[in-house]
Amino acid sequence: MDEKFNTILSIALIPQTVDLIAKNHGLDDISALNEFYRSGVYDLLSKEETKMWHYSPMTIYMMWKHEKETGEVIFPEG
Numbered sequence: 001m002d003e004k005f006n007t008i009l010s011i012a013l014i015p016q017t018v019d020l021i022a023k024n025h026g027l028d029d030i031s032a033l034n035e036f037y038r039s040g041v042y043d044l045l046s047k048e049e050t051k052m053w054h055y056s057p058m059t060i061y062m063m064w065k066h067e068k069e070t071g072e073v074i075f076p077e078g
Contacts, residue, residue: 006049
């Protein structure tokens with residue numbers, strides 16, 4: 001994984017997305033992190049070629065929430 005890409009994920013996107021999961025689902029940080037890491041959304045986010053790192057933490061959270069509720073990963077229109 002490219003160092004700059006890894007930095008974007010580890011400093012900005014993942015912590016903020018996990019924080020949204022924790023706050024909105026009553027989870028502690030470790031449980032929220034585990035939930036996110038087990039998701040298809042995280043799997044796609046971790047692949048630079050998907051360009052998901054362009055999305056905001058809120059958009060990534062909404063994608064994760066939709067996947068959790070339906071089992072489907074849906075990309076935002078746009």
